[in-house]
Amino acid sequence: MLDAEIKQQLAQYLEMMEGDIVLKVSTGSDEVSREMLSLVDELATMSSRIKVEHTELERTPSFSVNRPGEDTGVVFAGVPLGHEFTSLVLALLQVSGRAPKVDEKLIDQVKNLEGNYHFESYISLSCQNCPEVVQALNVMSVLNPNITHTMIDGAAFKDEVESKNVMAVPTVFLNGESFSSGRASLEELLAKLGSEVDPEEFNNKDPFDVLVIGGGPAGASAAIYAARKGIRTGIVADRFGGQILDTATIENFISVKHTEGPKLAASLEEHVKEYNVDVMNLQTAKSLVKKDLVEIELENGATLKSKSVILSTGARWRNIGVPGEAEFRNKGVAYCPHCDGPLFEGKDIAVVGGGNSGIEAAIDLAGIVNHVTVLEFAPELKADSVLQDRLNSLPNVTVLKNVQTKEITGTDSVNGITYIDRETEAEHHIELAGVFVQIGLVPNTDWLGDSVERNRFGEIVVDKYGATNVPGVYAAGDCTDAPNKQIIISMGSGANSALGAFDYLVRN
Numbered sequence: 202m203l204d205a206e207i208k209q210q211l212a213q214y215l216e217m218m219e220g221d222i223v224l225k226v227s228t229g230s231d232e233v234s235r236e237m238l239s240l241v242d243e244l245a246t247m248s249s250r251i252k253v254e255h256t257e258l259e260r261t262p263s264f265s266v267n268r269p270g271e272d273t274g275v276v277f278a279g280v281p282l283g284h285e286f287t288s289l290v291l292a293l294l295q296v297s298g299r300a301p302k303v304d305e306k307l308i309d310q311v312k313n314l315e316g317n318y319h320f321e322s323y324i325s326l327s328c329q330n331c332p333e334v335v336q337a338l339n340v341m342s343v344l345n346p347n348i349t350h351t352m353i354d355g356a357a358f359k360d361e362v363e364s365k366n367v368m369a370v371p372t373v374f375l376n377g378e379s380f381s382s383g384r385a386s387l388e389e390l391l392a393k394l395g396s397e398v399d400p401e402e403f404n405n406k407d408p409f410d411v412l413v414i415g416g417g418p419a420g421a422s423a424a425i426y427a428a429r430k431g432i433r434t435g436i437v438a439d440r441f442g443g444q445i446l447d448t449a450t451i452e453n454f455i456s457v458k459h460t461e462g463p464k465l466a467a468s469l470e471e472h473v474k475e476y477n478v479d480v481m482n483l484q485t486a487k488s489l490v491k492k493d494l495v496e497i498e499l500e501n502g503a504t505l506k507s508k509s510v511i512l513s514t515g516a517r518w519r520n521i522g523v524p525g526e527a528e529f530r531n532k533g534v535a536y537c538p539h540c541d542g543p544l545f546e547g548k549d550i551a552v553v554g555g556g557n558s559g560i561e562a563a564i565d566l567a568g569i570v571n572h573v574t575v576l577e578f579a580p581e582l583k584a585d586s587v588l589q590d591r592l593n594s595l596p597n598v599t600v601l602k603n604v605q606t607k608e609i610t611g612t613d614s615v616n617g618i619t620y621i622d623r624e625t626e627a628e629h630h631i632e633l634a635g636v637f638v639q640i641g642l643v644p645n646t647d648w649l650g651d652s653v654e655r656n657r658f659g660e661i662v663v664d665k666y667g668a669t670n671v672p673g674v675y676a677a678g679d680c681t682d683a684p685n686k687q688i689i690i691s692m693g694s695g696a697n698s699a700l701g702a703f704d705y706l707v708r709n
C-alpha cells in the first residue's frame with residue numbers, strides 16, 4: 202500500500218522507536234477497513250517492535266497506538282495517510298518512548314493538566330492545517346494518562362460529520378462539546394484549556410531595545426535582524442507564522458522552488474529561536490503609547506516597554522459584512538478552500554470574489570464539489586487572464602458578474618445565498634451548501650487608533666526606512682502602505698525596518 206520511497210523513509214523512522222508498541226485494530230468488511238488493515242499489517246512487517254491485536258473500538262474502522270499493557274488513548278479512525286501520515290509516524294515514535302520535540306515548559310503544562318479530557322478531531326487528509334492539531338492532541342494524550350485523542354477522517358465517517366454539523370476542518374470536540382475549529386498549536390490548545398502564562402511575568406520584563414509586534418514573515422525577519430545586532434529584542438505574536446499558516450503552496454519564495462506555508466512558518470520560528478529573542482506567542486497587543494519609551498499594552502493586561510517598536514501585524518481575511526456571514530462561519534461559510542473544500546464534496550457552493558484568490562479557489566473547488574457559482578461585484582473579473590481562461594474551460598462553474606451579495610441564508614448551516622443583479626436590481630436566491638469568501642484582506646491595525654498615522658485603508662504610513670510618524674516606531678509588511686503584499690517583500694521590509702530602528706537607537 203505504501204510506495205517504495207515512503208517505505209524506505211518509514212523504515213528509517215521505525216528504527217528510531219525506543220520500545221514495543223501494540224496497534225489495536227477494529228475493522229469491518231468495508232473498503233476503508235481493508236485499506237486500514239493493510240497499512241497496519243505493513244507497519245508490523247516493517248518493525249519487530251510493532252504487534253497487531255484485533256479488538257472492537259468505539260469506531261470501526263479505527264486503531265489505537267499503545268504500549269504493551271498500557272492504552273495511551275491515541276486513536277486513528279480512518280486511514281491516516283495524506284497529510285496525516287506524519288502524524289501516524291510521530292505517534293508511533295512517541296508512544297514507543299521517544300520524547301516529542303516540544304518545549305519543556307509545554308511538556309510540564311500538559312503533564313500538570315488535571316481532569317479528564319477526551320478529544321475528537323475531525324480532519325480531512327488533504328487539510329494542511331489539520332496535522333498540527335492532530336499531532337498536538339496526540340502529544341497531550343501520550344504525556345498525560347487522563348487525556349485521550351481520536352483523529353477522525355471526515356471522509357470515512359460522513360454520517361458522523363453530518364450529524365455533528367462539522368463544516369470546517371480541523372474541528373475539535375472536547376468531552377462531546379465543540380472545542381475549537383481551525384489550525385491550533387499545542388501552545389494555543391493549552392491556552393484554550395486555561396493553562397496560560399501569568400501576566401505579571403510580562404510586567405516584570407526589563408525594557409527592550411527593539412520590540413516587534415507580529416510574528417509573520419515581516420516580524421520574524423525584523424526580529425532576526427535586530428537580534429543579530431546584539432540588542433535586546435522581543436517579539437509579541439498573536440499567532441506566530443501569520444498568514445502563511447493558511448497558505449498551501451508557495452512557489453515564489455525566491456531560491457526555494459516549492460514549499461508549504463506551515464513548513465515555512467516552522468522554519469521561521471526555528472530561525473528566530475536561534476537568536477536571543479524573547480518570543481511571546483499567543484499575546485495580542487491592545488494599544489501603543491509613546492512616552493520616553495514606547496509602551497505596548499497587551500490584551501492580558503500587562504504592559505511591555507521598549508526603546509523602539511516595529512509594527513508587523515499583517516492582515517486578515519476581509520469579510521463581506523452581510524447577514525449570515527458571521528452566524529454561519531464554519532457552518533458553511535469558509536475562507537480556506539484548501540482546508541475546507543473536501544467537506545463540500547459533491548455539493549453546490551459559491552465563491553464570493555473574482556480576483557486572483559477567488560478564481561484560484563473556484564478552479565480548485567470545481568474539482569471537488571458538484572457546482573461552483575462565482576459572484577463578482579464589478580462588471581468584470583479582476584483575476585489574471587490565464588486564470589480566467591482556465592475557469593472558463595470548466596463545465597461546472599457559473600460566473601455572475603456585476604452582482605452584490607445580500608445575505609447568506611441557512612438554518613443550522615448554510616442553505617443558500619441571496620444576491621442583487623446590480624444592473625436590473627432584481628433579487629435572486631441560489632440554493633447551495635457553502636460559501637467561500639475571497640475578497641481580499643484588511644490590515645490588522647485597528648488597535649493602533651490614532652497613535653500612529655494610517656492611510657484611508659488603515660495601512661500604516663511608512664518612509665523608505667520603515668519609519669512611521671512616531672519617533673522610534675517602525676512598521677513592516679502587509680500592515681503598511683507598501684503597494685505589494687508578498688512573503689519576500691514582507692521579509693525584506695522587516696529587515697529594512699530593523700536596520701532603521703537600529704540606526705534610530707544609535708542616534709538617540
Ligand SMILES: Cc1cc2nc3c(=O)[nH]c(=O)nc-3n(C[C@H](O)[C@H](O)[C@H](O)COP(=O)(O)OP(=O)(O)OC[C@H]3O[C@@H](n4cnc5c(N)ncnc54)[C@H](O)[C@@H]3O)c2cc1C
Binds near residue numbers: 440442445517
Ligand atoms: C491564502 C494566502 C496565500 C498566499 N500565498 C502567497 C504566496 O504564494 N506567495 C507570497 O509571496 N505571498 C502569499 N501570500 C501573502 C503573504 O502570506 C503575506 O504577504 C505575508 O504573510 C505578510 O507577512 P506579514 O508578516 O506582513 O503579515 P502576516 O503574515 O499577516 O503576519 C502578521 C502577524 O501579526 C500578528 N498579529 C496581528 N495582530 C496582532 C496584534 N494586535 N498583536 C500581536 N500580534 C498580532 C499575527 O498573529 C501574525 O503573527 C498569501 C496570503 C494568503 C492569505
